[in-house]
Amino acid sequence: MNAPRDWLAEEHLSVLVVGAADGALAPLERLVSRLGHRVVACTPADAEARYIECAPDLLLIDSGRTLSGALHTSLRLRALPGERWVPALYVVGREQEPAIAQALEAQADDYLTQPISVVVLRAKLRAAARALSLQRQNLRQQAALERYYHNAEEEQRVASHLMRRLIQTDMLSDPAVEHRISSASHLSGDLIAFARTPGNSLHVLLADSTGHGLAASLGVMPLVQPFYAMTEKGFGLSAIAQEMSRKVCDWLPLGRFVAATLVSVDQREGVVCVWNGGNPPIVMLAEDGREIHRFESRHVPLGIGPLDDQAAAPERLALRPNAQLLAFSDGVSEAESPEGMAFGIERLVSIAAAAPRGARMQALTAALDEHLGGGSAHDDLALLLIDCGAAAVEDRAEPATRGGCGCGLKRWRFRVELTPDELRITDVVARLTGTMERMGVPEAHRTNLFVVLSELFNNALDHGLLRLDSKLKGNARGMDRFLELRTRRLRALNAGSILIDFDLDCGVSDRVRIEVSDSGDGFDWRALAANDENAAFGRGILLVRRLCSSLEYSDRGNQAVAVYGLH
């Protein structure tokens, strides 16, 4: 936009001179015209018509013998529609001066006395021009501001609709998760998302983007798609964190980043994984409220730099029976009371700890509302309570899920041998399941096949190659030890391999044969298989048996063959 030209200050005003035809009208017209202004002269009777016609910048009203006539004229003109302010200059006789104060209060903006001094008239017109110039500029700015405001409103409306659809907060539901989210403005820079993997692990994402409002809200968008898509395919936290990091680095400008926490709760394996980059700690509470562990932020937020394998590795901990995980954005811990006191992490934890297990979220939100004292928070708030209780979820994988084959392929088979370098790649099973998907395995069977393949694969890796003892998994401390050993041995693994043979027959026998064998010494599969469902380990094999029409181990236990029916 060009700078507004200050044309009024250049003294070319359009002036409407109103007066009686037999009075000072003609001399006034000549005088103003000589000063370089455009003049239209008329009698009070024509004033309205002329006013509309020439849209003057200024009125010059000769009051004649009485002020009341002039007042009447300006009243009528000002009643005409229009937003512009048109100053009125009265020309009065000396004898009217005592009454002018009243006129100035009512309608007149300034006055001149007869006989008119050219110098004073010129000065007054200039002053009026300056005031007009300011006023016009004001109007322009106000109009611009209004346009801007309406545009912003509309943009906010569309953006918040889009964000709601994208994040689908209203559709978020999982029996294991309670959450509360509220934003400091229309749009929240905090994001909560959760979903289940094909293996029924719960994945939770808590993200907090720099600032708040539209820009912050846009900042969390790059996280949404990788989180859902990769969880659905069964990828683990490291791969998801790395993909989210890439997206945020690609999309967001310098100085904008996203603090993110990823949680996975795998009840079947009894493991909690947390990756925390830049959020307050996630606190694990025991059934009685005792604090078991804090998953502190160990990384910089997403969007500051690339995330290598080491930085993407989550912290793992064994699941304690009926434990809960408490997660929150810094908006909660830093929420200020009307007196300016922060809520504080310790207070949050102690309130949750003091409440009975089933009423912790309620206690926290009540305490937070009381702390805010009816005021609103400066920042977006996100609060989450994740229930790791065994009773919270049912396995999604069920032998009853049958959708027929219908993949169009008659028969195909693939074999893949994985050596230590490939085994260290995270999410081997998710990648293989992705291959199955592309080969056309019907959707109804994908979850089950993922579960079967991952159970057999994990057994082959943990017991066959890494020689880990399942008995360690008997209690939480042992489980922590198991996880630690697993990480260390996998890193050090330099020999051995796992062979996967996947054979699909569609149309004739309608079944998939999955063979997983490893180069290790085998393991005591009989002992594992004899376990009941309540044992801390061995549930994997039971689950595979339930899903498949048959499961057989070779004598040594380093080769498993499962047959899954596609009926």
Next chain:
Amino acid sequence: MQSQVRTNDGIARIMLRGRFDFGSHRDFKTSYEAPLSAADIRELEIDMGGVEYLDSSALGMLLILKERAGATNKRVAITNCRGAVKQVLDIANFSKLFPIR
């Protein structure tokens, strides 16, 4: 937020006071423009001694400064962090990005 800059022996010490948040963009930028373009400055020291509060927008501004300083071979250090300021920098793991003294 208010700022004051003192230069000594190639180090520009930028002392900040008050709330360092999204409203401080212009103040912060103004405070480092001169030292950033001075050839004899090797390090910009952001002194947080007088800062009561730091938010994520402030962290973003620090990252922008780091990037700009890097382009002219200058270092950025953060000093005198206490209380809430230290907590925010710790949670964001900024010690992996800046020397914090």
